[in-house]
Every structure is written in structure tokens, then in C-alpha cells.
Amino acid sequence: MTRPYNFSAGPAMLPEPVLQRAREEMLNWHDSGMCVAEMSHRGKEFMSIAEGAEADLRELLGISDEYRVLFLQGGASSQFAMVPMNLLRGRTSADYINTGSWSKKAIAEARRFCTPAIAASTEDDRFSRAPVQDELKLSPDAAYVHYTPNETIEGVEFPEIPDTGDVPLVADMSSTLLSRPLDVSRFGLIYAGAQKNIGPAGLTIVLVRADLIGETLPGTPAMFDYGIHAKNDSMYNTPPTYAWYLAGLVFAWLKELGGLAAMAEINRRKAAKLYAAIDDSSFYANPVEPRARSWMNVPFTLADPALDGDFLAGAKAAGLLTLKGHRSVGGMRASIYNAMPEAGVEALVEFMREFERTRG
Ligand SMILES: *Cc1c(COP(=O)(O)O)cnc(C)c1O
Numbered sequence: 489m490t491r492p493y494n495f496s497a498g499p500a501m502l503p504e505p506v507l508q509r510a511r512e513e514m515l516n517w518h519d520s521g522m523c524v525a526e527m528s529h530r531g532k533e534f535m536s537i538a539e540g541a542e543a544d545l546r547e548l549l550g551i552s553d554e555y556r557v558l559f560l561q562g563g564a565s566s567q568f569a570m571v572p573m574n575l576l577r578g579r580t581s582a583d584y585i586n587t588g589s590w591s592k593k594a595i596a597e598a599r600r601f602c603t604p605a606i607a608a609s610t611e612d613d614r615f616s617r618a619p620v621q622d623e624l625k626l627s628p629d630a631a632y633v634h635y636t637p638n639e640t641i642e643g644v645e646f647p648e649i650p651d652t653g654d655v656p657l658v659a660d661m662s663s664t665l666l667s668r669p670l671d672v673s674r675f676g677l678i679y680a681g682a683q684k685n686i687g688p689a690g691l692t693i694v695l696v697r698a699d700l701i702g703e704t705l706p707g708t709p710a711m712f713d714y715g716i717h718a719k720n721d722s723m724y725n726t727p728p729t730y731a732w733y734l735a736g737l738v739f740a741w742l743k744e745l746g747g748l749a750a751m752a753e754i755n756r757r758k759a760a761k762l763y764a765a766i767d768d769s770s771f772y773a774n775p776v777e778p779r780a781r782s783w784m785n786v787p788f789t790l791a792d793p794a795l796d797g798d799f800l801a802g803a804k805a806a807g808l809l810t811l812k813g814h815r816s817v818g819g820m821r822a823s824i825y826n827a828m829p830e831a832g833v834e835a836l837v838e839f840m841r842e843f844e845r846t847r848g
Pocket of ligand 1: 498636640660682684
């Protein structure tokens, strides 16, 4: 059986070598006689898996000792609440940049805890661009600045990291972390649900500067306290052990590939091929300003939306799955995370050309 190319925004494809390795180790991990899912999280076998995964992630991203790396549950959506609960630290407002659907959800959740000030919004431009530095109305009294470097639904990506001076920068990197090298030292906190670009659903990665943790809002539950998770090496309660293990296999795969610089080169090429196919045609269109086009999520429309159903059916028959755009945006969306092979993008481009030739 040949594997189809799955363009889902998440849960998304995992690298085939990772799945092969997990299959080989499924019934008997390293002569332990156990599946990783059966192991005690406090036993030496799982501890070695957990520590190895963290070490590899630190190496890939060049994360310094000033940062804690947390392996949590609850998805990025829980982080929308955990960030204000932990990072307000006595202040009453935080700055939020509004660039799309996920920014809006983060802002709505922050309203439960503080007054989020909108430092910039591209909503009037239908979220088709990223704000430039001069547009940001940043307050020196803000507890932190929150933004979404890659808007998964609209396909908008910041081409540079905003400069927030001494105010900690917080980033929801759910759909872009590990897609290319990153200067983690620019951030106070980075979070990402794993199911886009890191591993399976159920795991959430948080990188947080150690000096920012330890002062939570009154009433913060233990499970929402970064300090408690950090002190317990993400084992305050039972962590998502199998997801942690699979993420570790993904980190090892990335290292073998040559690290994030090598991954970035492949991702840049994949995105360039797909955008070129869209731009070279008068049948397909992408609404995002070129400088802010996402490398990971590529929304596009057909000139005649009445053909959407035929496009999706034909794509599916060609082994190109889950191309339907988000219900809020319509059209198509191709998510081309790290695990999407270049050949998958080439197959999609080929299908698009043929569909336009015969139906356009
Ligand atoms: C998918 C996604 C989320 C939501 O993640 P969950 O893990 O489902 O909570 C939040 N932010 C961004 C940018 C996303 O892509």
C-alpha cells in the first residue's frame, strides 16, 4: 500500500521513518519487553526517553539553560489561559497582536483574566497580511506581548519577530515551531500543540524563561501553574508518555536530516513550488501579501467555487487528502508541515495543473 499525501492542518502527517521506528519498537522497546505506552513515567526506561527528547529539542533549537522545557497536555488552547494566569505577575494588562482566528481565540480567553490591549489588528484587511513593526502600539506597562507567528487558518506568517523591548514576547507557534531555525532568546515564552509539526495530538510543548515563572494569579489550579510543572520535570501528574516518545522520535529524525537549517531549506522549496503554481495560473488564487505567506499552511481558491467539490473528489482519488479549506475561509488549504514530503507537494502541483487544464 502506498501512503496518501495528507494535507490536513492537524492532526497532520508524521514522518514515515518515525512511524516505521515506532512500529519496530511497538511491542518491545529496547529489549524492555514493553511498549512505551505501558511504561511507568517514573521508571528508568521512560525517564531516558523523556530526557533524550528534551536534550534533542534543546539542541535543535539552541535553547539555553535560562529556559525550562515543559511537556504538557491540554493543547495550545489551554495555553491561552495559562499564559495570563502565569505571566501577568501583578499587572492588569497585556498586549495582543490580532492577525487571525487563533489570535482572536487567545484574546477572548485572556479577557477572563485581564484587559488585553490590541497592539495591532489586520482584521480590516481580512487577515491577509502581517503588521509591520511601526504599526505596533506597544505599552511599556504590558505584562507581555502575545502574537501568533503563523496563523494556521488564514495562512499568514510574520516574516520577522516583533521587537518588544524589555516586555516579554509570547508566541503561539503551534503550526510553525521546528519548521526552521529560531532565536529562542528573543522570546519570554513559546508554546505549541504538537499535532501540527511536532508529533501526535495530546502533547503541548512550552518553552519558558525561568525568571518569568513562579507568580501565578490567585486561585490558579496546580495543573495550570508552570512553576509546578517545571519543578516536577513535567511529571507532576502522568504526562502524555506515548506522545512524548513519538515527539522524541521526530526530534531524532530532524537531527538526522541535518537539523532545522536543512529542514528550512526543504520547507522553503516546498512552499515556493506551491505558491508558484498558484501565481502562475489565473485559475487559482491566494489572498495573502507575498511577504507574509505561510510556509506551512497554504490557502487557495478556485476561480469557480462551484468546482470545489470536483477538485476535492479528484484530489482524493489521486491520493491527495484533506485539502478542504477551513469552514471560516472556504476554498482549499494545503498544510505542508515538515513531514509532508517534497514529492507530495509536487504531486499536488501536478494535480492542480491537470485540473485547471481539463476543467478550468
Ligand atoms: C491548532 C492551533 C491551536 C489550537 O490547538 P489545540 O491543540 O487544538 O488546542 C492554537 N493555535 C494555533 C496557531 C493552532 O494552529
